[in-house]
Amino acid sequence: MKNKTILDVKDLSVNFDTLAGSVNVVRDINFSVSAGETMALVGESGSGKSVTAMSILRLHDEEKVNYSSGSIIYNEQDILAIDEAQMEHIRGSHISMIFQEPMTSLNPTFTVGDQIMEPLLIHKGLSKAAAKKQAIELMELTGIPDPHYRFDAFPHLLSGGQRQRMMIAMALACEPKLLIADEPTTALDVTVQLQILLLLEKLQKEFSMAILMISHDLNLVKRFADHICVMQEGNIVEQNEVQHLFREPQDPYTIKLLNSEPERMIPQQETTSLNHAQELLSAQHLYCQFFIKSGFFRRKIHTVNAVDNIQLYLKEGETLGIVGESGSGKSTLGRCLLRLESCRGDIFFEQQKIDQMSYNQLRPLRKEFQVVFQDPYSSLSPRMTVEQIVGEGLQIHFPQLNKQQRREKIQKTLLEVGLEDDILWRYPHEFSGGQRQRIAIARVIILEPKLILLDEPTSALDVSVQKQVLALLRELQLRYKISYLFITHDLKVIEAVAHRVMVMKEGKIIETGETETIFTSPKEKYTQNLLTASLFK
Amino acid sequence: MTMTLDKTQLANLSPARRAWLRFKSNRRGYYSLWIFSILLFTSLFAEVISNDKPLLIQFEQNYYFPLWNDYPETTFGGDFVTKTDYNDPYIKQKITRDNNWAVYPLNHYRFDSINYFAELPNPARPSAQNLLGTDDRGRDVLARLIYGFRLSVLFALLLTAIGVVIGIIVGSLQGYFVGKVDLVTQRLIEIWNSMPELYLLIIFASIFKPSIGLLIILLSLFGWMGLSDYVRAEFLRGRNLDYVLSARAMGVSNVGIMFKHLLPNSMVPVLTFLPFRISGAIMALTSLDYLGLGVPPSTPSLGELLSQGKDNIDAWWLSMTTFSVLVGTLMLLIFIGEALREALDTRRG
Numbered sequence: 001m002k003n004k005t006i007l008d009v010k011d012l013s014v015n016f017d018t019l020a021g022s023v024n025v026v027r028d029i030n031f032s033v034s035a036g037e038t039m040a041l042v043g044e045s046g047s048g049k050s051v052t053a054m055s056i057l058r059l060h061d062e063e064k065v066n067y068s069s070g071s072i073i074y075n076e077q078d079i080l081a082i083d084e085a086q087m088e089h090i091r092g093s094h095i096s097m098i099f100q101e102p103m104t105s106l107n108p109t110f111t112v113g114d115q116i117m118e119p120l121l122i123h124k125g126l127s128k129a130a131a132k133k134q135a136i137e138l139m140e141l142t143g144i145p146d147p148h149y150r151f152d153a154f155p156h157l158l159s160g161g162q163r164q165r166m167m168i169a170m171a172l173a174c175e176p177k178l179l180i181a182d183e184p185t186t187a188l189d190v191t192v193q194l195q196i197l198l199l200l201e202k203l204q205k206e207f208s209m210a211i212l213m214i215s216h217d218l219n220l221v222k223r224f225a226d227h228i229c230v231m232q233e234g235n236i237v238e239q240n241e242v243q244h245l246f247r248e249p250q251d252p253y254t255i256k257l258l259n260s261e262p263e264r265m266i267p268q269q270e271t272t273s274l275n276h277a278q279e280l281l282s283a284q285h286l287y288c289q290f291f292i293k294s295g296f297f298r299r300k301i302h303t304v305n306a307v308d309n310i311q312l313y314l315k316e317g318e319t320l321g322i323v324g325e326s327g328s329g330k331s332t333l334g335r336c337l338l339r340l341e342s343c344r345g346d347i348f349f350e351q352q353k354i355d356q357m358s359y360n361q362l363r364p365l366r367k368e369f370q371v372v373f374q375d376p377y378s379s380l381s382p383r384m385t386v387e388q389i390v391g392e393g394l395q396i397h398f399p400q401l402n403k404q405q406r407r408e409k410i411q412k413t414l415l416e417v418g419l420e421d422d423i424l425w426r427y428p429h430e431f432s433g434g435q436r437q438r439i440a441i442a443r444v445i446i447l448e449p450k451l452i453l454l455d456e457p458t459s460a461l462d463v464s465v466q467k468q469v470l471a472l473l474r475e476l477q478l479r480y481k482i483s484y485l486f487i488t489h490d491l492k493v494i495e496a497v498a499h500r501v502m503v504m505k506e507g508k509i510i511e512t513g514e515t516e517t518i519f520t521s522p523k524e525k526y527t528q529n530l531l532t533a534s535l536f537k
Numbered sequence: 538m539t540m541t542l543d544k545t546q547l548a549n550l551s552p553a554r555r556a557w558l559r560f561k562s563n564r565r566g567y568y569s570l571w572i573f574s575i576l577l578f579t580s581l582f583a584e585v586i587s588n589d590k591p592l593l594i595q596f597e598q599n600y601y602f603p604l605w606n607d608y609p610e611t612t613f614g615g616d617f618v619t620k621t622d623y624n625d626p627y628i629k630q631k632i633t634r635d636n637n638w639a640v641y642p643l644n645h646y647r648f649d650s651i652n653y654f655a656e657l658p659n660p661a662r663p664s665a666q667n668l669l670g671t672d673d674r675g676r677d678v679l680a681r682l683i684y685g686f687r688l689s690v691l692f693a694l695l696l697t698a699i700g701v702v703i704g705i706i707v708g709s710l711q712g713y714f715v716g717k718v719d720l721v722t723q724r725l726i727e728i729w730n731s732m733p734e735l736y737l738l739i740i741f742a743s744i745f746k747p748s749i750g751l752l753i754i755l756l757s758l759f760g761w762m763g764l765s766d767y768v769r770a771e772f773l774r775g776r777n778l779d780y781v782l783s784a785r786a787m788g789v790s791n792v793g794i795m796f797k798h799l800l801p802n803s804m805v806p807v808l809t810f811l812p813f814r815i816s817g818a819i820m821a822l823t824s825l826d827y828l829g830l831g832v833p834p835s836t837p838s839l840g841e842l843l844s845q846g847k848d849n850i851d852a853w854w855l856s857m858t859t860f861s862v863l864v865g866t867l868m869l870l871i872f873i874g875e876a877l878r879e880a881l882d883t884r885r886g
Contacts (some may be wrong), residue, residue: 371782
């Protein structure tokens with residue numbers, strides 16, 4: 001398949017002008033995209049892949065960014081050399097782009113119909129009536145149900161998946177030759193992600209357009225791309241056809257990236273031996289409801305059952321994975337179990353009934369069950385030093401330690417989670433995402449808890465870091481016999497670390513069982529769909 | 538910037554030390570702080586700098602300390618048994634002639650001492666006797682400025698401190714506990730806020746004898762409300778963040794969460810407004826004095842000087858000097874505030 005090259009990037013370098021001087025973020029990269037093919041730019045955060053994509057449409061702030069070398073040839077024109085008026089003609093009508101976050105990339109004050117019509121009015125010069133007709137056709141094409149009715153809807157009335165379909169409809173309005181998709185499905189649930197990608201694939205054939213796909217997800221790229229460029233720190237370290245690259249990766253970084261897919265860390269006999277372990281946490285008939293109130297008197301007009309008659313148990317040293325899509329109530333369930341959210345039902349921790357205890361009665365017990373959150377950027381107070389963050393729990397639960405002993409214990413714990421012990425006085429913003437998550441883990445394990453609730457602990461991290469953090473968690477579990485409640489939407493992660501899995505949907509348990517059983521022979525249809533969608537099998 | 542430390546050295550410094558380095562890197566704020574501290578510190582010793590009594594007198598082999606003890610004029614060979622007026626040329630001559638000597642303060646007047654021996658009518662233009670002239674009652678302007686500056690700044694600091702403490706407490710309680718607490722307090726604040734402050738002050742000024750204490754109480758009653766709104770908003774934003782939830786999961790008490798986790802992250806509006814609040818308080822006192830509703834008549838006050846300047850429009854030394862002192866003080870405070878805000882932003886390295 002050797003088609004005409006439509007985009008040719010040659011020796012492109014991009015610099016950001018900062019107060020501290022010029023920073024080179026993309027270095028002499030070369031690649032080209034042929035008509036009708038899907039080219040993927042893959043790399044971890046900060047590798048310069050989005051910067052490259054934005055350069056193609058010249059979407060950077062011209063005052064802060066300069067292109068020190070290279071050219072981007074589209075249609076025998078150097079995009080970097082033409083003036084702004086010509087550029088406006090290219091944007092949207094020849095090359096268009098869809099972004100990662102469908103929640104913020106639509107303007108909330110206009111109806112979606114108006115927004116889809118906009119490029120048609122600008123670039124094609126259609127009349128309003130004709131534009132509306134075509135907009136509705138586009139919406140139909142992208143699989144929006146009842147497009148006539150949805151035409152007048154405002155973005156907040158649509159789900160994330162529907163919004164991304166709208167974005168695609170907008171991008172396709174002028175039948176572009178090249179579509180740039182910057183992490184188009186990262187913010188979506190796995191089942192929706194699959195639908196959107198299949199839609200893109202179908203539309204690509206129909207319009208015979210090229211797609212430049214930017215992604216961090218290797219599985220996704222393997223399934224949907226023809227060519228891959230692997231980027232690292234502004235360089236393209238390797239590029240090749242998909243099959244070839246996955247079969248024989250050349251560059252050490254590519255190999256590292258391919259190896260960082262999580263693998264199962266738990267031997268089968270461990271799961272069996274856990275059958276005889278003590279029960280640490282159990283819950284029966286657990287309910288948690290949210291009320292939607294409306295009107296002047298705040299009447300309850302609707303009840304959401306976030307957690308709906310759940311029962312579960314967790315044994316000592318065991319990892320229970322709770323999976324589900326967004327809105328399935330998995331995070332709420334976790335918070336209910338740790339009494340961070342009000343709920344009804346019986347919760348037992350080490351045979352003690354904790355659901356009726358007051359905040360103060362519960363305080364001494366808090367040492368035993370701890371929590372690590374998803375976003376290491378918001379879970380550490382930005383105005384506290386590492387010493388204060390990690391040491392805070394010690395002051396409450398180990399008041400007998402003096403300042404010196406406390407510091408020694410903090411340093412020991414920092415070393416244990418793979419950090420240096422001389423970072424006591426630094427603030428969270430000075431660390432990378434992975435290091436921050438290690439700080440969050442240190443804060444928790446310093447209390448020697450028996451149970452840790454892990455709420456999407458690796459979702460905000462790059463793949464290679466993700467694997468390290470998972471390995472660390474596993475190591476700590478073996479050393480201290482800690483039980484984990486592992487909440488995630490990422491089935492690959494769950495497969496790697498969980499002994500048992502519980503699948504949730506709309507507050508209810510759909511299926512529960514040992515990890516191997518669930519992954520090899522899921523009984524429920526929902527579980528099967530989830531597995532297909534997330535593993536691209 | 539002249540920061541010679543590299544990144545690793547910087548990382549090994551304590552947090553307070555690094556905040557200080559950040560503060561220092563803003564040169565304008567740093568120098569303003571020095572100037573302001575020196576001015577404030579000096580003005581605290583106003584009695585030694587500007588007074589109508591000498592600090593020390595040696596008169597006929599005896600030492601006298603007029604600053605602490607009152608001596609009748611007869612002690613120094615005068616005719617009356619009343620307290621000595623050391624600015625009287627006759628006495629001055631007595632205690633400085635022969636082997637006698639006296640150490641006078643830099644400026645020979647207190648804020649309320651009247652120059653009875655002026656060569657010019659009051660208000661007198663600047664001269665060797667009164668460096669910045671006198672006001673319409675013959676009191677030395679320089680002395681009144683020094684004492685007035687001290688009073689204004691101390692008044693403003695106290696008023697701001699009270700306002701900040703009340704504002705933070707109310708705002709944080711509202712923002713942390715939300716719900717009914719928030720609802721009720723917010724309504725009370727709205728009612729309280731809609732009271733006409735100036736009229737209340739006028740009414741109270743006519744009921745009670747005006748004094749500094751009364752002014753502090755009255756202005757404090759109203760001064761905290763603007764701030765509590767900002768603290769409340771910051772708490773509302775912060776209370777749902779994960780680090781607060783982690784702290785709760787760790788068993789940190791409500792007070793601990795409020796003051797260790799939320800408050801430091803809510804301090805930006807407090808600090809941003811701090812210098813403006815201090816200068817606002819200085820302005821409040823000045824304008825009340827200007828209107829004659831402020832401090833009792835003999836107290837040295839910048840507002841009273843300004844109003845004299847208005848009454849004697851040709852006596853430029855009254856209005857210009859007071860104006861310069863006011864502008865200078867307010868500017869220094871704002872520069873310090875700016876540097877302070879930058880220093881407390883931990884993300885600045």
